[in-house]
Amino acid sequence: xxxxxxxxxxxLLEALMLAAAVAAFFLFPYSLGFLTRILIMCVLVLSxxxxxxxxxxxxxxxxxxxxxxxxxxxxxAVHVWPAPLAGLAVGAVAGAAVAFVSGWFLxxxxxxxxxxxxxxxxxxxxxVANKARGLxxxxxxxxGIAMDPVLGLFAFDFVGRTAYWYALAVLVAVFAFLxxxxxxxxxxxxxxxxxxxxxxxAIGTPVHARLVTAYTIGGAVAGIAGALSAQVTELVSLExxxxxLSAEALIMLILGGTGRLTGAVVGTVVFMTVEHVxxxxxxxxxxxxIGALVxxxxxxxxxxxxxxxxxxxRLGRRR
Amino acid sequence: MxxxxxxxxxxxxxxxxxxxxxxxxxIDLDLPPGARTALIGPNGAGKxxxxxxxxxxxxxxxxxxxxxxxxIGRLSEAQRxxxxxxxxFQITTLFRRLTxxxxxxxxxxxxxxxxxxxxxxxxxxxxxxAEIEARLAAVGLAGRAEARVEExxxxxxxxxxxALTLALRPRVLVLDEPAAGxxxxxxxxxxxxxxGLPDDLAVLIxxxxxxxxxxxxxxxxxxxxxxVLTRGTPAxxxxxxxxxxxxxxxxxx
Numbered sequence: 001x002x003x004x005x006x007x008x009x010x011x012l013l014e015a016l017m018l019a020a021a022v023a024a025f026f027l028f029p030y031s032l033g034f035l036t037r038i039l040i041m042c043v044l045v046l047s048x049x050x051x052x053x054x055x056x057x058x059x060x061x062x063x064x065x066x067x068x069x070x071x072x073x074x075x076x077a078v079h080v081w082p083a084p085l086a087g088l089a090v091g092a093v094a095g096a097a098v099a100f101v102s103g104w105f106l107x108x109x110x111x112x113x114x115x116x117x118x119x120x121x122x123x124x125x126x127x128v129a130n131k132a133r134g135l136x137x138x139x140x141x142x143x144g145i146a147m148d149p150v151l152g153l154f155a156f157d158f159v160g161r162t163a164y165w166y167a168l169a170v171l172v173a174v175f176a177f178l179x180x181x182x183x184x185x186x187x188x189x190x191x192x193x194x195x196x197x198x199x200x201x202a203i204g205t206p207v208h209a210r211l212v213t214a215y216t217i218g219g220a221v222a223g224i225a226g227a228l229s230a231q232v233t234e235l236v237s238l239e240x241x242x243x244x245l246s247a248e249a250l251i252m253l254i255l256g257g258t259g260r261l262t263g264a265v266v267g268t269v270v271f272m273t274v275e276h277v278x279x280x281x282x283x284x285x286x287x288x289x290i291g292a293l294v295x296x297x298x299x300x301x302x303x304x305x306x307x308x309x310x311x312x313x314r315l316g317r318r319r
Numbered sequence: 320m321x322x323x324x325x326x327x328x329x330x331x332x333x334x335x336x337x338x339x340x341x342x343x344x345x346i347d348l349d350l351p352p353g354a355r356t357a358l359i360g361p362n363g364a365g366k367x368x369x370x371x372x373x374x375x376x377x378x379x380x381x382x383x384x385x386x387x388x389x390x391i392g393r394l395s396e397a398q399r400x401x402x403x404x405x406x407x408f409q410i411t412t413l414f415r416r417l418t419x420x421x422x423x424x425x426x427x428x429x430x431x432x433x434x435x436x437x438x439x440x441x442x443x444x445x446x447x448x449a450e451i452e453a454r455l456a457a458v459g460l461a462g463r464a465e466a467r468v469e470e471x472x473x474x475x476x477x478x479x480x481x482a483l484t485l486a487l488r489p490r491v492l493v494l495d496e497p498a499a500g501x502x503x504x505x506x507x508x509x510x511x512x513x514x515g516l517p518d519d520l521a522v523l524i525x526x527x528x529x530x531x532x533x534x535x536x537x538x539x540x541x542x543x544x545x546x547v548l549t550r551g552t553p554a555x556x557x558x559x560x561x562x563x564x565x566x567x568x569x570x571x572x
Contacts, residue, residue, distance in 0.1 A: 183441060184438050185436045185438065186435055186437050188421060189425065191421075194502045195415060196414055197417070200425075201397055202405070203429045204429050204485070205397055205429055205434055207397070210435070265361070
């Protein structure tokens with residue numbers, strides 16, 4: 001059975017994950033801010049899964065797209081219209097536009113060259129945001145965002161209840177869209193390019209155009225994640241373009257399992273929870289816990305945590 | 320016969336140089352429908368370069384490539400596939416971690432111009448799935464549709480590549496060393512598959528295996544140093560003293 005074929009088991013897993021997200025709201029009413037950050041990060045890691053997990057595009061610059069969405073949505077809210085859904089659309093367009101323009105050039109190269117260039121794009125954008133103080137607030141961050149109620153009905157509250165449901169709704173919508181996309185002919189073509197660009201060209205696929213399209217869609221989703229973050233925290237700082245964000249997103253994806261949407265979500269939830277708990281337990285050595293976890297997964301379950309049941313099953317049969 | 324009536328592939332005066340090194344020199348070649356032409360020559364003679372020039376993986380330095388009278392020398396590799404020219408590679412080039420079904424599905428969907436679609440399941444078209452099964456059965460791989468390519472023996476992977484290439488419904492097929500790397504016990508499968516290709520398909524075989532070439536080809540072109548040394552029927556080539564001296568060597572006596 002193909003790893004990403006949509007079937008009954010993934011559907012059950014997805015339903016359980018959604019139920020867990022709903023339960024978390026009631027179980028941890030004082031951690032809604034943290035839980036909302038997890039949901040937003042899930043959207044970003046899903047965008048990376050499309051680009052890297054499915055498309056095989058080696059990137060360490062997903063923050064370029066996330067940050068573009070964050071600043072675009074923040075500026076739109078401050079200067080134009082503080083409606084959340086319109087802001088999401090603006091963030092998606094900004095992320096897609098940056099992905100399209102940078103991807104048009106970047107996606108002519110592969111491997112390490114592409115990796116380095118993707119980092120460079122994010123660094124350049126960070127410097128631009130830093131220098132454009134008058135517009136972005138520079139190192140102080142973009143402040144003064146005050147969002148309208150979602151759909152004019154649900155006002156953002158101090159505890160973060162609205163923010164949580166809002167972020168969850170966006171995550172579910174993004175997940176459903178990517179689920180459809182990855183099962184479509186286009187999704188299969190993107191996986192084909194990951195497997196063999198030479199064979200894809202030799203069956204007549206315009207490989208570069210397909211890659212740019214996939215990267216642009218990934219940019220739109222990353223831009224939505226950035227916009228969500230800007231709206232929920234009502235602040236955009238230069239860190240949205242940071243290398244650390246791109247790298248963490250990549251680690252979360254590898255941890256959960258690349259090329260599977262559920263893997264992106266599981267990896268993000270596990271990484272951020274371990275980080276949260278370990279940092280609270282031992283503020284000085286918490287990185288050790290993350291490092292040990294990632295090493296263990298890479299060595300023992302290369303398919304990621306989402307491949308753990310299958311790996312344990314194989315282990316059981318061997319005995 | 321006017322230009323419009325010319326059918327098949329015509330290569331005229333094709334050249335390709337890398338820096339100062341000429342790897343293709345004034346090559347002329349015709350592949351009308353139904354052709355079974357083999358390109359032979361020692362290592363480094365420029366055989367794979369010629370395959371890459373015809374299929375568009377490489378751009379020629381000069382010369383003409385016409386297909387049904389139309390100049391295709393400047394078309395991209397993907398555009399030439401759409402025009403009807405498909406290939407297999409010297410080293411099997413497939414989607415290794417995808418199933419045989421998914422491999423062929425990509426070829427069929429691409430042939431029908433559907434791989435850009437975001438909606439609908441890739442495997443949701445029964446007509447496409449039936450065609451995939453028929454094509455796998457034709458190369459003796461019925462029942463293996465759900466296996467991943469990497470799980471197959473190399474000779475079987477060769478057959479998958481052939482089935483995938485045929486799924487593009489080409490009119491010209493370039494086979495770059497189809498028997499290379501295939502264990503001798505499996506090479507008869509490749510030979511049977513090539514012998515069973517449609518009669519109207521033009522086939523260019525680049526091959527080291529002389530037995531295979533002499534059994535399958537009706538025209539043999541000998542390439543040395545990037546240029547055509549001679550060409551003729553298998554009987555003519557086998558009798559040519561220069562070919563025997565330059566290429567076949569003492570081993571073939």
